[in-house]
Amino acid sequence: MQLSKVNLEKKGSVNIKKSGKVTARLEWESSKDLDLYCFYVTKNNELGKIYYRNLGSPQKSPFIQLDGDSKGKGQETITIHRTEELKYVLFAAYSAISNGIGSFYSMKARAVVDNHQGQQVVSSLYEKNNYAYWVAIAHIDFTSASEMKVSHVEQYSKRFTEKSPLLYADGSFKMNVGKAEFKGFS
Template identity: 40%
Template sequence: MSLFRRKQTPAQPTPPPAPAPAAATRHIPLGAPAATGISLSKGGSSSISLSKDDPAAQITAHLDWDGGSDSRRARGADLELYVLHVSAADVTAGRDRSQPIPGGAVYYRNLGSLEQPPYIRHHGDSRIPGRETTTIARPDQQGYALICAYSAVGNGVGSFKEYGARAVITDGRGQTVTVPLYDNNRYAYWVAIALVDFTHGSALISQVELYSRDGSEARPALYSNGRVGMDEGPVEFK
C-alpha cells in the first residue's frame, strides 16, 4: 500500500547548477577532443567518447545531493541511486518490438558486478546527503543505462531539486557531463534523471527528468529500445 506524503511548509530550494551556455544538444563523435565540464540544459544531450574496442573503458555515474538546507536535512534527505540497464544483446529497434527488461536494476540491494553481467557495480548506500556511485564497464556489452533516484518515504515532502540532486557522469579521462534537475515536483518518490545510450560509437547522455505519479512507489521501467516507462516497475519501499 502506498504512503502519500503530507504537505509541509516548503524549504527554500537550492538553485540547480547553471546550464552551460552551449546549445541544448551537443554530439561529440568518437575520437573527438575531450569535452570537459558540460552541464546539460533541460532535455539536452551530450556524448562521451568511449571506444567499444577498449575493454578497460568505463564510465562512472554519481548521484550527488546536499540536502538543500539545514532544515531540509533535519527532516530527512535519504536518496538512493538506481541504474536500470539493457544489455547490448537485448537491444531492439522500433516501438513494436520494444519490451521492458525484467530485473535490470543495480542499486543498494543488488550491487551488481564489473567482472560478469551486467558489468555495472554500485559502490554502496549513503543514508545522508553526499554521493552514491556506480561504475559501468564493458561498453561493448551495454545497450542503455538509466540513472534514477528514489526518495525514501521517511523524507516526507520535498522535491529532488530541493535536495540538490543531480547526476554526474565521467569517463575518468577528463570528460564529465553534469545532469541537473529543473522541475520542483514535491510529491514524487522517483525521478529518472539521465539516459546513457551505448548503441552508437560513443556514450550519448540525455537529460530526461521524468517523475513518478504522486505517491507511487513503483520504480521506472527501461525498455529494450531505450524507452522509459514511469510507474511500471516493481514497488520499492524504504
C-alpha cells in the same frame, strides 16, 4: 588530458567519447537519504537494475557496480566496467517515504557522468515536484562504436507513487510501471 565539463540544459543531450569505464554519481545537498538506481539493457537484450539490494559486480554481467547505500547526505556512485556490453542505461533516484515531502530539486540532486577520458556531463534537475518519490535523471545510449549519448531526461513519478521507472529493450522508458519496493521490506 583536457577536462571538459558539460552542464546539460533541460531535455538536452551531448555525445562524448565512449570509453571502457564510466562512472555516474548521484550527488545531493540534503541530510535526506536518496538511492541511486541504474536500469540497464545489455547487448543481449537482458534487462535489469543495479541498486542497494543488488550492488552488481565488475566481474559478471552486466559489469555494473554500485558503491553501496549512503543512508544519508552525499553521494552514491555507479561504475560501469564494460560499456561495450551495454546498449542503454537509465539513472534514477528514489526518495524514501520516510524523507517526507520535498523536492529532489530542493535537495540539489544531480547526476554526474564521467567517461574517464576527461569529459564529464552534469544532469541537474530544473523542476520542483514535492510529491514524487522517483525521478529519472539521465539516460546513456551506448549503441555507437565510438561515442555515447548522454541525455537529460528529468521525469517524475506520479504523486505518491512507489512504482519505479522501467527501461525497455529499445532504450525508451516509462515512469510508474516498475516494481514498488520499500526500503526495509523484502
